[in-house]
Amino acid sequence: MGRITLDKVTKRFGEVEVIPPLDLTIDDGEFVVFVGPSGCGKSTLLRLIAGLEDVSSGQIRIDGEDATQAPPAKRKLAMVFQSYALYPHMSVRKNIAFPLRMAGIDKAEQDRRIENAAKVLNLTDYLERRPGQLSGGQRQRVAIGRAIVREPAAFLFDEPLSNLDAALRVGMRLEISELHERLKTTMIYVTHDQVEAMTMADKIVVLRAGNIEQVGSPLTLYREPRNLFVAGFIGSPKMNLIDGAEAAKHGARTIGIRPEHIDVSPQAGTWEGTVGVSEHLGSDTFFHVHVDGMKEPITVRAGGEVGLHHGDKVYLTPQPERIHRFDDKGLRIA
């Protein structure tokens, strides 16, 4: 079980309110990702749930029980830290055993669980090593191992992949997703990387300045961003946001169109422009097109081998059903 409810939770550091009243429900077995730019309060929120910080007001319930005042040790949650926070003076085995030792679980059961976790995480050969002798990916796995042996109500991940190199990050992303499939335990995952959020989450919570901007499945956020912030934050490359006359034509203050929803043609289309920088990724090409009468260049995704060059004249046509409209307050117009 692992159903976590936040009820009007706030956090102030002195005079500064980092988290204004916030309500959120995380269902049992869900993979929830908190995403937002740095300083948006996502890590603070995670630490509040973990019990490493006190809430200033409001209530946190875990499986229906009030855990607001409970110390971290009593919340049945396990956490994987950004720095992994392995105990450097203990072997991998002792690291993984530590939470079990603290819980007073007998030696035989400890060993059984450690062997199990080691098998799942490919750590069997490394159990007697010290953390200092392991690679970044292996340390990450030890940190996860230390979390899973406790069989917690929920896992908390605080930017766990940000210290790994790009290739390893993709691999670990898959491993964590697989782990979630297998364990079916609630996971709360904090990241600033919207790609991680999109690929892993059942539910994404987009935060800005301590406020929840939108909660929903990855595709909901992609298809129906509630406001300009979410529209700009989710999706890569970013959605093109266009103000002014072009937006007014659609009855909006601002319109947004994703690069992948614009058709390119050398002959005819809605907007006429000149090709600027192009980024060739092999499978795709992103063109930055300067359209007459628009301040910002428009990013367009095209096939990998479209033969356009710097300075070429092109015509762009946004797919009409994919145009997002926003009002004066930056909110989506349904």
Add this chain to the structure above:
Amino acid sequence: MATQHSRSAARLMMAPAVFVLLVWMLVPLIMTLYFSVLDYRPMRGAFDCCVGLSNYTSFLTSSAFLDSILVTLVMVGGILAITVVGGVALALLLDKPIWGQGIVRILVIAPFFVMPTVSALVWKNMFMDPVNGLLAHLWEFFGAEPISWLSDLPLFSIILIVSWQWLPFATLILLTAIQSLDSEQLEAAEMDGAPGYSRFLWIILPHMARAITVVILIQTIFLLSIFAEIFVTTNGAFGTRTLTYLVYQRVIESQNVGLGSAGGIIAVILANIVAIFLMRIVGKNLDA
């Protein structure tokens, strides 16, 4: 950043240390303060309450007080000058590429670990004795008249002894500071055409400035309360009576507790003035 729970635990765990130090500081200080307004001379059975500030006035106006301040200043100043200048020179020397650097370091640091009573006794008898002392032999070797160090040059002799003990401290700290200097800075200066002495003046010395301040201030704290060296060598005679030693004599030797306590309070006040400067410096480093 922490929870209420850990904050209260922290307060609880800090309590013993804070409490014992508070008691250690306040109780004797209050007693001294109290004694300082008494005419309290246990040997003569005098114990008169409340002579007001007369102990303070007589302590402050006695010629012994002004002399002791002067002696303290000369002693501390002399030792600081010798150890800092010598320390910078030695640190620069030890930073050079030399064979057996580790061993030389060990040789240089050794005097700091010598018990003050041992160092004072050995210097007094085996080196500074005008008849059998090694320095007397050395003077004779060069055909000079041996010096009666502790009776003719008592203050200088004590400065010499204490400097020998503290030079290693200054050297070690300044050496650590030099070694933390990024060698690329020096190479850049060399590329810019700076000759050796100007590299020292404009790069090495400013880099050591903080360490030098720290050395001066910490030594001052320890040197202001020099005791064993004077106790063993001259016993405060021949113009080597520092403020610390004067207070000690008043209280313990002449058993004039009232007068001595007033002197003690004055010493505390003066030491605190010095301490405030040290606090500022160390306090800045806390944030770094």
Add this chain to the structure above:
Amino acid sequence: MARAVTPQKKALWTVLAWIVGLIIFFPILWIILTSFKTEATAIADPPVWFFFDWTTENYGIVQDRSDYFRFLWNSVILSVGSTAVGILIAVPAAWSMAFVPGRRTKDILMWMLSTKMLPAVGVLFPIVLIAKWLNMYDSYILLIGVLTLINLPIIVWMLYTYFKEIPVDILEAARMDGATLRSEILYILTPMAIPGIASTVLLNIILAWNEAFWTLNLTTVSAAPLTKFIASYSSPEGLFFAKLSAASTMAIAPILILGWFSQKQLVRGLTFGAVK
């Protein structure tokens, strides 16, 4: 510096450094040499250096006359005892300051340091008086207490600077893993801080061993450490250089050896972390 230096230059610096090093070390060397001479050779004019009849008789005489081992034992008890008590009080305090810093933490640290600067003479008489009232003058308990108190600020400061280097994440991980405060300090913090704690212990044993104001003024016989033992040699009595040297060698040898091991930590400890 990683630069190549000509062997000539290196030789020059080496010779210079060794000469200076030996001059500074010379008094200690001389003490040790003299301790193996007879009293007559000890004052020979001109002085004899290495070629004399080496004898260890002085050590025996000093032991018989002044009971060296009793003072040594007292020194060990006082320095180790005061350091142990100091560590016990300081570890929790340093934990608090390093990991749960509050608005006043800095002020408390500063204040602790300032107690170190109170001139001891200012409070000597009250302390003697209290000690006599409590019937503790010249006792281990009194001396251990006083030495603990005068070194406590340094112990707290040193531990504080070492603890600050331990990432707080690791302690939080232990908390998440279900560790109580006690387990957190015992199984995670202390083992990780062992090198720092060891240097703190070492430096404080040295400071307590050499402390010569309180040990001289608060002891007579039963708790008197080596500082007092040596002070008893301060009045000359005929030929005594060799015996003085033997006594001095025995008083400084243990701490000299300990000190050489801790020279790196010394910098950090005595500058309260301001120079590392």
